[in-house]
Amino acid sequence: MRRPRAVRHPEMPSLATIDEGGVTSALGFTASGVHAGFYEGNDRLDCALVSADVPCPCAALFTRNAFSAAPVDVSRDHLRRVSFGFVRAVLINSGNANALTGENGLEVARRSASLASGELGCREGEVLVASTGIMGSRPPVEPFERGVPLACRRAARDGGHDAARAILTSGAHPKEAAVSYRSTDAAYRGCTFTVGGMAKGPEMLLVLTTDAPLSPALAYRALEKSASASFNKVIVDAGSSTNDSCFLLASGYGAKPGKPIREGTQAFREFSEALKEVSGRLARCIASDEQCVSCLITVHVVGAFDEADADRVARSVAHSLVVRSTVAGRHANWSHIVSSIGYADALFMRERVSVDVMGVPVLRRGALCPFDEQRLLREAGDREIVIRVDLGAGGAQTTYWTGDLPPG
Amino acid sequence: MRRPRAVRHPEMPSLATIDEGGVTSALGFTASGVHAGFYEGNDRLDCALVSADVPCPCAALFTRNAFSAAPVDVSRDHLRRVSFGFVRAVLINSGNANALTGENGLEVARRSASLASGELGCREGEVLVASTGIMGSRPPVEPFERGVPLACRRAARDGGHDAARAILTSGAHPKEAAVSYRSTDAAYRGCTFTVGGMAKGPEMLLVLTTDAPLSPALAYRALEKSASASFNKVIVDAGSSTNDSCFLLASGYGAKPGKPIREGTQAFREFSEALKEVSGRLARCIASDEQCVSCLITVHVVGAFDEADADRVARSVAHSLVVRSTVAGRHANWSHIVSSIGYADALFMRERVSVDVMGVPVLRRGALCPFDEQRLLREAGDREIVIRVDLGAGGAQTTYWTGDLPPG
Numbered sequence: 018m019r020r021p022r023a024v025r026h027p028e029m030p031s032l033a034t035i036d037e038g039g040v041t042s043a044l045g046f047t048a049s050g051v052h053a054g055f056y057e058g059n060d061r062l063d064c065a066l067v068s069a070d071v072p073c074p075c076a077a078l079f080t081r082n083a084f085s086a087a088p089v090d091v092s093r094d095h096l097r098r099v100s101f102g103f104v105r106a107v108l109i110n111s112g113n114a115n116a117l118t119g120e121n122g123l124e125v126a127r128r129s130a131s132l133a134s135g136e137l138g139c140r141e142g143e144v145l146v147a148s149t150g151i152m153g154s155r156p157p158v159e160p161f162e163r164g165v166p167l168a169c170r171r172a173a174r175d176g177g178h179d180a181a182r183a184i185l186t187s188g189a190h191p192k193e194a195a196v197s198y199r200s201t202d203a204a205y206r207g208c209t210f211t212v213g214g215m216a217k218g219p220e221m222l223l224v225l226t227t228d229a230p231l232s233p234a235l236a237y238r239a240l241e242k243s244a245s246a247s248f249n250k251v252i253v254d255a256g257s258s259t260n261d262s263c264f265l266l267a268s269g270y271g272a273k274p275g276k277p278i279r280e281g282t283q284a285f286r287e288f289s290e291a292l293k294e295v296s297g298r299l300a301r302c303i304a305s306d307e308q309c310v311s312c313l314i315t316v317h318v319v320g321a322f323d324e325a326d327a328d329r330v331a332r333s334v335a336h337s338l339v340v341r342s343t344v345a346g347r348h349a350n351w352s353h354i355v356s357s358i359g360y361a362d363a364l365f366m367r368e369r370v371s372v373d374v375m376g377v378p379v380l381r382r383g384a385l386c387p388f389d390e391q392r393l394l395r396e397a398g399d400r401e402i403v404i405r406v407d408l409g410a411g412g413a414q415t416t417y418w419t420g421d422l423p424p425g
Numbered sequence: 426m427r428r429p430r431a432v433r434h435p436e437m438p439s440l441a442t443i444d445e446g447g448v449t450s451a452l453g454f455t456a457s458g459v460h461a462g463f464y465e466g467n468d469r470l471d472c473a474l475v476s477a478d479v480p481c482p483c484a485a486l487f488t489r490n491a492f493s494a495a496p497v498d499v500s501r502d503h504l505r506r507v508s509f510g511f512v513r514a515v516l517i518n519s520g521n522a523n524a525l526t527g528e529n530g531l532e533v534a535r536r537s538a539s540l541a542s543g544e545l546g547c548r549e550g551e552v553l554v555a556s557t558g559i560m561g562s563r564p565p566v567e568p569f570e571r572g573v574p575l576a577c578r579r580a581a582r583d584g585g586h587d588a589a590r591a592i593l594t595s596g597a598h599p600k601e602a603a604v605s606y607r608s609t610d611a612a613y614r615g616c617t618f619t620v621g622g623m624a625k626g627p628e629m630l631l632v633l634t635t636d637a638p639l640s641p642a643l644a645y646r647a648l649e650k651s652a653s654a655s656f657n658k659v660i661v662d663a664g665s666s667t668n669d670s671c672f673l674l675a676s677g678y679g680a681k682p683g684k685p686i687r688e689g690t691q692a693f694r695e696f697s698e699a700l701k702e703v704s705g706r707l708a709r710c711i712a713s714d715e716q717c718v719s720c721l722i723t724v725h726v727v728g729a730f731d732e733a734d735a736d737r738v739a740r741s742v743a744h745s746l747v748v749r750s751t752v753a754g755r756h757a758n759w760s761h762i763v764s765s766i767g768y769a770d771a772l773f774m775r776e777r778v779s780v781d782v783m784g785v786p787v788l789r790r791g792a793l794c795p796f797d798e799q800r801l802l803r804e805a806g807d808r809e810i811v812i813r814v815d816l817g818a819g820g821a822q823t824t825y826w827t828g829d830l831p832p833g
Contacts, residue, residue, distance in 0.1 A: 080768075081768065081770075082764060082767035082768045083766070083767040083768075083773070083775050084763050084764060084766070084767035084775055084791070085767075116760065116764075117760050117763055117788065117791065117792055117793040118792055118793070119790060119791050119792030120792075121792070122792070151760075152760035152761075152763075152764070152793070153759070153760040153763075153792075153793030154793070256741065256745075256764075256765065256767075256768025256769070257768050258764055258768075259760075259763075259764050259767060333664065337664075351561070352524065352525050352559075352560035352561035352667075353560075355492050355525055355560075355561075355667075356490060356492060356524075356560070356664075356666055356667050357664065358491070358492070359490035359491040359492035359493075359664075359667060360488075360489065360490045360491075360664025360665050360666075361664070362489075365491070367491050367492055380525065382527060383492070383525070383527050384525055384526055384527030384528075384529070384530070384561075385525040385526070385560070385561030385562070
């Protein structure tokens, strides 16, 4: 079989990190975070709004959990059974996930969207909703009645940080990121585009914004691809929660009106790169900043027969209870890593597999290498442990992230 | 499609539990447990032998882990690439798993088998070996040289308890069980058969013995079937360890020589029942008696579309980190159980799913039921929590077991 000739693309523009950037770094968006009262007895921010100045193209990914929460069902419905459309705002509350709440929960979710659409002067279907927090108890309506008008009034260009704080549940730190780049596509000469976002874990909730001009369908294409290399590769629990939601809003304010980016162009490739970068940063934040988690574990798998095998092995290692508690306890019995590769049901010859932790050889030719465990652990430090698995069976690879302890 | 007519079988004999029964309850076997020195500095039993009086039909199941340990590879080889044959003894050491030890480890495993065969006066290929303990360090030969002769000399009819203690690693209690039954098959009138065994977890190691007369191939058939309903449904870590091994030896001493049981007979059905009973008891012991585990979690799934779906849902619930830590912490946020059903990728309508914990309804019509959590937890007590999931999608069912915390 002949190899396809490599296509020569123009060089990618360099991405500039925006200091303290977030969900309002891109032009055309405001945000706010207010105390609505889902958490009682203190002033903790628990209601966030991200608002677009005008109805704007939006794409969303939702949990595949069969028990999807009420806000997920309502947002899906608002996007009219495809996962993209035009919206004005995303409303998020923390403190109550509105999951497993039946018909009652749907009513509350719809009511919250309607409150926001009333304030913003748009249709109810142009507001998407998301919730996070405890499952199984119907959320009270009062906090929405109090909080939503406040959140709409307070929405501002500098409100991104408050919004990021308002969606937190167990995590300690708000998770935000933003980058900008100068387009190298001739069609967008002189245009600077920004991609930013905020996130929370372990139940994943993300809002991404950009001022690049995208159609809803193309925004969906880009979001799906970047998620598969970022959020979908963060292992916290065994599967997707009832509330996982990820939104991308594209205002188009960075370019002249009426010039949406097309697929297959340099402009789309550079936007995809920027989205991937922001998504990757947020994914790492989610993996490392959960209750009980003290250390990020990065699992690189290379040399896999195909992508499915790479995924299987990386998931198996990242999922392994024993690997994670081993790292947490600093017992560092690395043989558990090897065992979890062994039961991943991937194609390889065991003599060809090599495993390295922080660059130190751990497995060669089917046997554990003798190494200075204490030194390795000192080098690993507290922040990140990198596990690299080479299956020696092909050219496919992937990267997964997890934390070193189960979430409380 | 016409339903196959139900075949009427003679009634199953009742199974009598043998008090303090174990791996030597069946006729034709001796066993021992000695201190060989794999654990240093104390007299802890760490070498076990189960010996058949004469070469006897044996079946074995081994780990599917690609990094199978040296003793697994050697035992597989001794059974000549099918998983059954004739053997004289099973030799097990604890304290060193001889896993990920390469060519060196294979030498040690072969040497240990050869030491035993020398003592027992049989061929090396008639000795199967198994190891459990830490992975990745080559086991020393000296403990085998000291322990194996001792174990062979000490092997006795009442040595089952010592053997069961010698294979323990992290578990607190030796795991043994035995039952006997009077055959109702006309071909074995007056015969009483016994099935017994010993086990350890979380890396599964089991030796089962019987004095029922079975061919090696039929022993394999029975073992495979009982394992799929017992050991294979115990969830400890995400996959099978490097050392998982399960042996069944059938001396035939309970019947006249030359009358092996045939497939499809009443005698085979009743033996299978007895084997399943002993396997089930040992499986529950493995799930509940691991370091850190304070409580057995039994997951019944009924009403599944097919067996694969039942398995998927039960595994998903039993695997869930959050379910397990929830039960451990007695937070009892049962919604996590529902969430893990939701991402199991099984076929059902969520409104038809019901979940009960200790008989108390937890989920109905897609919503969590209000219930007295404290009462439920008091009723659950400390010993066992039973979770019942009815998917309302068909007639398939299964049962899985796990403990309420990850193993240390």
